[in-house]
Amino acid sequence: MSAGVKVLPLGGLGEIGKNMTVVEHDGRIVVVDVGLRFPTPEMVGIDLVLPDFSYLRERARDIEAIVITHGHEDHIGALPWVIRELAEQHEPPPVYGGPLTVAMAESKLDEHRLKNVELIELDPGEAVDLGPFQMEMVHMTHSIPDSCAVALGTELGTVLLTGDYKFDQTPVDGSPADVSRLAELGREGVLLLCGDSTNVDRGGFSSSESQVGRHLQETFSRCEGRIVVTSFASNIHRVQQVVDAAEALDRKVVLVGRSMRKNVSIGRRLGHIDIPEGMLVGPRELTDFPDDRMVIISTGSQGEPLSALRRMAYRDHPQVQLKDGDTVVFSATPVPGNERAVNETIDRLYHIGCDVITARDAPVHASGHGHAEEVKLMLNLVKPRYVMPVHGDFKRLRLHAELAESVGVDPDAIFQADNGLPLLIDERGARLGQRERSGMIFVDGVEIGDVADVALRDRRMLSADGIFVVVVTIAEQDGSSVADPEVIFRGVPFLDQAGELVEEIRRAARETLERAAAEEGIREIDLLQQMLHDDLAKLVYDRLRRRPMVLPVIIEI
Numbered sequence: 264m265s266a267g268v269k270v271l272p273l274g275g276l277g278e279i280g281k282n283m284t285v286v287e288h289d290g291r292i293v294v295v296d297v298g299l300r301f302p303t304p305e306m307v308g309i310d311l312v313l314p315d316f317s318y319l320r321e322r323a324r325d326i327e328a329i330v331i332t333h334g335h336e337d338h339i340g341a342l343p344w345v346i347r348e349l350a351e352q353h354e355p356p357p358v359y360g361g362p363l364t365v366a367m368a369e370s371k372l373d374e375h376r377l378k379n380v381e382l383i384e385l386d387p388g389e390a391v392d393l394g395p396f397q398m399e400m401v402h403m404t405h406s407i408p409d410s411c412a413v414a415l416g417t418e419l420g421t422v423l424l425t426g427d428y429k430f431d432q433t434p435v436d437g438s439p440a441d442v443s444r445l446a447e448l449g450r451e452g453v454l455l456l457c458g459d460s461t462n463v464d465r466g467g468f469s470s471s472e473s474q475v476g477r478h479l480q481e482t483f484s485r486c487e488g489r490i491v492v493t494s495f496a497s498n499i500h501r502v503q504q505v506v507d508a509a510e511a512l513d514r515k516v517v518l519v520g521r522s523m524r525k526n527v528s529i530g531r532r533l534g535h536i537d538i539p540e541g542m543l544v545g546p547r548e549l550t551d552f553p554d555d556r557m558v559i560i561s562t563g564s565q566g567e568p569l570s571a572l573r574r575m576a577y578r579d580h581p582q583v584q585l586k587d588g589d590t591v592v593f594s595a596t597p598v599p600g601n602e603r604a605v606n607e608t609i610d611r612l613y614h615i616g617c618d619v620i621t622a623r624d625a626p627v628h629a630s631g632h633g634h635a636e637e638v639k640l641m642l643n644l645v646k647p648r649y650v651m652p653v654h655g656d657f658k659r660l661r662l663h664a665e666l667a668e669s670v671g672v673d674p675d676a677i678f679q680a681d682n683g684l685p686l687l688i689d690e691r692g693a694r695l696g697q698r699e700r701s702g703m704i705f706v707d708g709v710e711i712g713d714v715a716d717v718a719l720r721d722r723r724m725l726s727a728d729g730i731f732v733v734v735v736t737i738a739e740q741d742g743s744s745v746a747d748p749e750v751i752f753r754g755v756p757f758l759d760q761a762g763e764l765v766e767e768i769r770r771a772a773r774e775t776l777e778r779a780a781a782e783e784g785i786r787e788i789d790l791l792q793q794m795l796h797d798d799l800a801k802l803v804y805d806r807l808r809r810r811p812m813v814l815p816v817i818i819e820i
């Protein structure tokens with residue numbers, strides 16, 4: 264009897280974001296996608312949310328490869344953290360993806376100073392052996408170039424993970440999804456289909472990305488002042504269409520926001536985006552041109568707290584001061600969970616006197632995810648033996664299951680799983696297995712980004728949770744604590760057992776200093792400060808479940 268196949272989702276099911284799936288066969292593992300999620304407004308002080316990938320930590324030696332379907336944060340964002348952890352156990356696995364995906368992975372790993380990771384560009388249709396798997400990527404259309412489905416061939420049949428997709432018949436780059444390869448895989452035998460559920464609740468077909476361009480141009484033509492367009496920085500074809508519309512109306516283009524500049528530069532290098540000579544001007548040259556000659560392309564379509572548009576809306580952007588007569592076009596819709604932040608941003612823009620146009624006012628956005636009919640088309644093309652809907656909240660996973668049933672998939676062959684709940688398939692059939700560890704890992708602390716980002720983050724923390732200042736006095740000779748640490752706090756909410764906690768902080772500070780001096784011989788003030796901060800912030804979080812700023816001050820005598 265041949266070995267079975269285990270498919271374990273570690274993220275992306277029953278939630279929006281942090282997509283990650285482990286496919287296991289014959290003791291070997293291929294990880295498809297390593298995404299992250301952005302925190303909800305309640306997670307104050309948290310910058311990112313990663314899937315709990317403890318399962319992989321224990322199996323680091325068995326991982327053949329990480330395959331990334333496309334360069335969106337909910338599929339690639341956790342890569343640096345996953346690689347760093349795996350590298351502690353074993354040589355990190357190679358990372359496969361399309362050219363743009365690999366370029367984005369490289370830039371992320373560089374930002375985290377992670378070297379010696381093998382990044383492999385794989386063209387769609389080219390197959391590689393990854394241990395017991397035959398892996399192949401299938402070209403798909405989505406809201407970022409080089410999006411692929413991942414086919415993992417095993418002796419039981421192919422496990423096909425669609426990644427995010429739509430069937431766009433007229434994509435901006437002229438290259439529709441490889442429908443014939445999907446059909447061929449179906450004929451050869453697809454064992455399991457793990458399909459995108461994002462838009463299963465929308466009927467019919469999604470509209471084509473190339474439709475957006477002419478609506479943008481129409482919208483622009485009615486604007487008399489400056490135009491600000493915000494979209495996902497990774498939606499390179501959208502940026503291209505904004506550039507085209509601007510060119511048609513003889514407007515120059517300014518790129519604002521770090522990720523926008525970065526992605527456009529990668530996109531230009533790889534030939535996905537074409538900006539005519541002389542059309543791009545720097546943010547500092549904004550005032551050199553009349554208002555009706557400018558289009559500003561900006562990050563911040565999701566109302567992200569540190570994004571360029573949000574800062575413009577709060578009159579806090581160093582280069583762009585918005586004013587009466589400017590028009591802001593949201594060429595994106597809010598990802599579920601971001602509605603409030605987007606609405607706040609929009610209202611601020613009205614307050615300044617800007618006009619705001621969203622996808623509700625004009626068709627200036629097209630989703631990158633296929634609607635119900637496209638999901639059915641996928642099912643009919645690949646004719647899977649088993650179906651496991653992924654990439655969606657529980658409601659959408661259920662609707663996806665219903666769609667599968669409606670095209671004739673046996674209800675017993677459809678599995679509504681959950682993060683941590685594996686599907687086991689062997690020659691006898693398929694069933695859900697024992698729950699594995701899964702969940703969320705919080706990342707606190709902006710490791711990358713500029714100083715302005717950090718300043719803003721500090722201000723956010725202070726306003727929400729207050730501050731603890733811990734003053735310690737140490738001896739110059741040996742770093743030992745020579746006076747009782749002093750603890751001062753301001754603006755910390757719900758602090759009824761203040762006395763107790765202050766005493767605990769004092770004790771913890773002394774312990775940290777002792778540990779630093781005795782065990783590790785650490786004398787450098789910066790390092791001591793870092794250690795104190797980490798230990799005390801953890802203690803405060805454990806006690807209060809909030810994250811006030813913790814500021815250690817060290818006096819040497």
Ligand SMILES: [Zn+2]
Pocket residue numbers: 282335337338427654
């Ligand atoms: Zn996604």
Ligand SMILES: [Zn+2]
Pocket residue numbers: 333335405406427631
């Ligand atoms: Zn995506």
